[in-house]
Amino acid sequence: MQMRSGAAGASVFRRAAGRFILAGTLVVGLGALSVTDPVDAPKRAVAATARTPYFGAAVGHLNDFVNNTAAQDALKTLGVPVLVVDTGWKATDQTITSVLTAIQRTGATPYLSIALPSSSTDNTAQRWVEQTKQRFGNTKVYLEFTGGSMDTQQFLDDWNRTVPDLKRIAPAGYTFLAAPVTTANPDWGLVAAGTMPRPDALAWSEQQLCNRDISDDVCARRIPTLAWHLQRINAKVSARIGQSLPVFFNSWNVGSIDDERFLDNAATRKLTQTALTQLVGMKSLGLIGAAVGPAISTTDDENHFGRGLLHRDGSLTFQGTAYRDKTA
Numbered sequence: 001m002q003m004r005s006g007a008a009g010a011s012v013f014r015r016a017a018g019r020f021i022l023a024g025t026l027v028v029g030l031g032a033l034s035v036t037d038p039v040d041a042p043k044r045a046v047a048a049t050a051r052t053p054y055f056g057a058a059v060g061h062l063n064d065f066v067n068n069t070a071a072q073d074a075l076k077t078l079g080v081p082v083l084v085v086d087t088g089w090k091a092t093d094q095t096i097t098s099v100l101t102a103i104q105r106t107g108a109t110p111y112l113s114i115a116l117p118s119s120s121t122d123n124t125a126q127r128w129v130e131q132t133k134q135r136f137g138n139t140k141v142y143l144e145f146t147g148g149s150m151d152t153q154q155f156l157d158d159w160n161r162t163v164p165d166l167k168r169i170a171p172a173g174y175t176f177l178a179a180p181v182t183t184a185n186p187d188w189g190l191v192a193a194g195t196m197p198r199p200d201a202l203a204w205s206e207q208q209l210c211n212r213d214i215s216d217d218v219c220a221r222r223i224p225t226l227a228w229h230l231q232r233i234n235a236k237v238s239a240r241i242g243q244s245l246p247v248f249f250n251s252w253n254v255g256s257i258d259d260e261r262f263l264d265n266a267a268t269r270k271l272t273q274t275a276l277t278q279l280v281g282m283k284s285l286g287l288i289g290a291a292v293g294p295a296i297s298t299t300d301d302e303n304h305f306g307r308g309l310l311h312r313d314g315s316l317t318f319q320g321t322a323y324r325d326k327t328a
Helices: 011-016 062-066 069-078 093-106 124-136 152-169 188-194 216-222 225-241 265-285 318-327
Strands: 025-030 033-038 054-058 082-086 109-115 142-146 175-179 201-206 247-252 287-292
Touching: 054 109, 054 318, 062 069, 062 082, 062 093, 069 093, 069 318, 082 093, 082 142, 082 287, 093 109, 093 124, 109 124, 109 247, 124 142, 124 152, 142 152, 142 247, 152 175, 152 188, 175 247, 188 201, 188 225, 201 225, 216 265, 225 247, 225 265, 247 265, 265 287, 265 318
Parallel strands: 054 082, 054 287, 082 109, 109 142, 142 175, 175 201, 201 247, 247 287
Antiparallel strands: 025 033
């Protein structure tokens, strides 16, 4: 596959002159967790190890994936081992079939983010589990259950009401992950202590360590924040249950969607590969996977700089080549 630079490549140099270093604070989304860190706070990076977690990819817009066979084939060629797919709040059997068929075409392990049923009459999650089992059998599958705008207690109530039945119909090897909420800070210790059965792993998003107004140097210094967040959650969980739980970053990226760095091959390569190196080292902290997102750039115009692994036609972005070279 040939990589293209994007139609607005020259604009990066014009915009770069207007950048400034933000001398304030960084707000990083952890799915539900918002953490404010001093920009220049020294955080020691975790050293890389030989044991690499699964470097998957998170599908952005579902239709961009399901209806794009060129991108599916490119993900297979790229060798992405795990695909994180947000299944949405409701799904027809046709949608379920389309999603599972698309994942199979890539050869990746499915990671399905499924909304916890909010009532006893909602069988959407059950249908996802049953049809995934029919399609993938007893092979490795990740099932993440998310609570949307639920508070922590409501998430626990719905998890404890529905997940026991879902585990009974799922093969024993399926990994059940808890991703509590998206709009408020979850009590991670309470999630670990109050879930019955306890999740096999926790999941959250680590997006936008940088934005277009942050210099490359400051952006690079923020990458160890990934490890600091994980250490912080491990401590909260251990304080409640006496041990930490494995963690999967269901979506991460170094920059925002309008960051012109994604038009700059050198900057994109440096930051992406630095982040991948950091993530490798976090295996010792319990990281079992990290999915760069989005897998497929939603648009390739000047206001959406091709962030992700692939352009819509299946060709690699600059970030895609950095991912390929680091994970090959």
